[in-house]
Amino acid sequence: MNRNIISALCALTVVGGAFAQTPKKPSTKAAAAPTIEEKDAATLEFEKFRAEMEESNPAELFEMKGQELWKTKRGPKNVSLAETCDLGQGIGKVDGAYVKMPRYFADADAVMDAERRIVWCMVEKQGFKFDDIAKKPFQGGNDNSAPDITNLVTYVATHSRNMKIAVPLNDPKVRDAYEVGKEIAAYRAGPYDFSCNTCHGGDGKRIRMQNLPNLSTPQGALKGVQGWPGYRMTGGVMLTHQWRMGDCFRQQRFPQPKYASDAVAYLLTYMTGNANGQVYKGPGIKR
Numbered sequence: 001m002n003r004n005i006i007s008a009l010c011a012l013t014v015v016g017g018a019f020a021q022t023p024k025k026p027s028t029k030a031a032a033a034p035t036i037e038e039k040d041a042a043t044l045e046f047e048k049f050r051a052e053m054e055e056s057n058p059a060e061l062f063e064m065k066g067q068e069l070w071k072t073k074r075g076p077k078n079v080s081l082a083e084t085c086d087l088g089q090g091i092g093k094v095d096g097a098y099v100k101m102p103r104y105f106a107d108a109d110a111v112m113d114a115e116r117r118i119v120w121c122m123v124e125k126q127g128f129k130f131d132d133i134a135k136k137p138f139q140g141g142n143d144n145s146a147p148d149i150t151n152l153v154t155y156v157a158t159h160s161r162n163m164k165i166a167v168p169l170n171d172p173k174v175r176d177a178y179e180v181g182k183e184i185a186a187y188r189a190g191p192y193d194f195s196c197n198t199c200h201g202g203d204g205k206r207i208r209m210q211n212l213p214n215l216s217t218p219q220g221a222l223k224g225v226q227g228w229p230g231y232r233m234t235g236g237v238m239l240t241h242q243w244r245m246g247d248c249f250r251q252q253r254f255p256q257p258k259y260a261s262d263a264v265a266y267l268l269t270y271m272t273g274n275a276n277g278q279v280y281k282g283p284g285i286k287r
Helices: 003-009 036-054 059-071 112-126 130-133 150-160 172-186 196-199 219-224 242-251 261-275
Strands: 102-107 111-112 205-207 210-212 228-230 237-239 283-286
Touching: 059 112, 059 150, 059 196, 059 228, 102 172, 111 112, 111 172, 111 210, 111 219, 111 228, 111 261, 112 242, 150 228, 150 237, 150 283, 172 196, 196 205, 219 261, 242 261
Parallel strands: 228 283
Antiparallel strands: 102 111, 205 210, 228 237
16 A cells, blocks of 8 residues: 555544444335435425525624634734735735645645644644644534634635635645545445445445535535535534544544544545636535
8 A cells, every 4th residue: 555545544543442333233124215306306405495595604604703813813922814824825815725725835844725724824823732723623513603713714715715626736745645635535444344435436326315426526526625614504513624524534434534634634635636627616505
């Protein structure tokens, strides 16, 4: 196996004995499966509902909080991200930054997606401790508010709305990350012998009533990228693409990836890079 993929997978950490769990046996009681027509009708109805909800997307509330956080002097160093953080477009500039990441940042010597980069700026520029940020980086169903990092990512992502995705795959560092991400997506393991590609490596796949995008194609990859960060209606929470990647690992019964790790950045490079040239619609609404 490629040494890079081994290094990236070593960045994963076992949470709650994921590999020790015994998969539950499926029920022997047969149930009538929905027909293709029924599934397609349900998908169309939800898409219609989501389009109506987008007109009053709750993500705007998180964006407003993120804007305040971006411009406010904070942390032990008492500086703002607006005056210290470079997302690839120049210090403090957010317009078009989200759709051009992941990208390589020489000051960190790493390929970073937007969330990883903002965390780096909070630590290196503002003086926050990484462990404090990583302790609870995502909003839970019982939380009254989202973590600061979620609000910040939502703010930055909003400033790339209706812009074309343009991950710089001509950069050798980014291309290397893309290739490792591609390998991780194909890597099968865990008690179910799953990989990312088990669900997202071909056309016409479904889970329950939901169509699964083929992340190896431009349109499929766009569906995987589109709407993140997103407001999840089932929990009333705002979540980022980093959360989505971690939850996919959980569903595969893989070890959870470390927050803001190389492994997640490489997967996002592969997925987002495949969506190059497609239009990003901004923070959206999820089931």
